[in-house]
Each structure stands twice: as structure tokens, then as C-alpha cells.
Amino acid sequence: MDFLQLLSCACIIFTVGMFTTGLTDLKKMKTTQSADNVQFLPFLTTCLNNLGWLYYGLLKGDGTVISVNIIGAFLQTLYIITYCHYAKDKRRVFSQTLMMVSVLCVGWVYFTVVIPSGEAQLSQLGLACSVFTISMYLSPLADLLDIVRNKSVERLSFSLTVATFFTSTSWTLYGLQLHDYYIMVPNTPGIFTSLIRFFLFWWFGAIIPNKPSYKLIQI
Helix, strand or coil: CCHHHHHHHHHHHHHHHHHCCHHHHHHHHHHHCCCCCCCCHHHHHHHHHHHHHHHHHHHHCCHHHHHHHHHHHHHHHHHHHHHHHHCCCHHHHHHHHHHHHHHHHHHHHHHHHHCCCCHHHHHHHHHHHHHHHHHHHHCCHHHHHHHHHHCCCCCCCHHHHHHHHHHHHHHHHHHHHHCCHHHHHHHHHHHHHHHHHHHHHHHHHHHCCCCCHHHHHCC
């Protein structure tokens, strides 16, 4: 097995592992018969991101990108359906889902009808997916500021931080190996935001009174 194949396996394992963290929310909804205290928007945005990268993988013929995002899109769809079933405010959920479908349809028409097939189509789709992925990685920065102000890491998931770090690192190295900057560049912020979270766990975890440091890894 060469280095590229090793990176491909790592990308699949770590990314699918990160996607399956949503199973905790799914189990909570089934147990409580309620979607309260579960965020819906991350399911939608991740599903949209998966479908965009799936299209990119299909155009490029990249089996790793295709496999990961088929699994991701399936799981996110499962989470969305479960949330819709248990949600009390179904009108809000329906409107947000309809908005995502509309964005997906507009994007599909633009990249299949307006943009001619070939290198231009692949590069513009890669750019759009990259920008969307970067915005997803940077979106929690506002929460990190609140954590600094409150001096508490209780809102952070250590296991998810670890999964994000290894996933981002794997895809960055994979894109670098393929000289595909549309894969490499958008995953780089995930490494830095994960390192910031690790620092916050170390810093604020150490100053919280009566809270042993080993508790940080017992998630």
C-alpha cells in the first residue's frame, strides 16, 4: 500500500467516524421522543456540503471523495428525517429544508447547464465547495470567543475535536499529494481551529477548580 492509498483509507475512516457522531443526537431523539436541544442546521449544511463534494468527486472520478460523501449524505439525510419526525415546529423545519433543496437545485442548474462541462466546470465547483467548507470550519469561532469569555470548555466536545483534527489533516495531506488545492486548502482551517480547541481544553481545563485533567478525555 503506497502513501496515497494510506491517506485515502485515513480520509474515509476519520471522516465517516466524524459523520457518525450524529448518531448520538439520533439516539437522544429516539429516546426522548423529542428533537429539543438538538441543532437542525448542522445536519442541513453538512448534507449540502456532502452533495457538493459528491458531485465534485463524480466529475473528477475520485473514488475516495465519492465514497466518503455518499456515506455522509446518507447519514445526514437519516438525521434530517429523524429530526423532522420528532420536531415540534415542523413548519420551521420544512422551510429550512425547502431552502436547502432550493439552493441545491439552483446550484445543480448552474453547474450543469450554465457552466460548460470540462475544466471550467470542475474548477468553479471546486471553488464553491471550498468556500462552503471553509465557512463551516470557521463558523464555530464565535462559540470559541464565548468559551474564552466564560473560561469554560463544557460546550466543547473533545472527541469531536480529535475527529475533526485527524479528518482535516488527512484531507489536507490527500489534497497535497494529488496537487488538488480545492481539497487541500479548505481543510487547512480545520487543523488550526482544532489546535485552538486543544489549547482551550488544556488551558481552561487546567484552571477549572476540582476538575481533574483526565476528565477531558472521558467523553
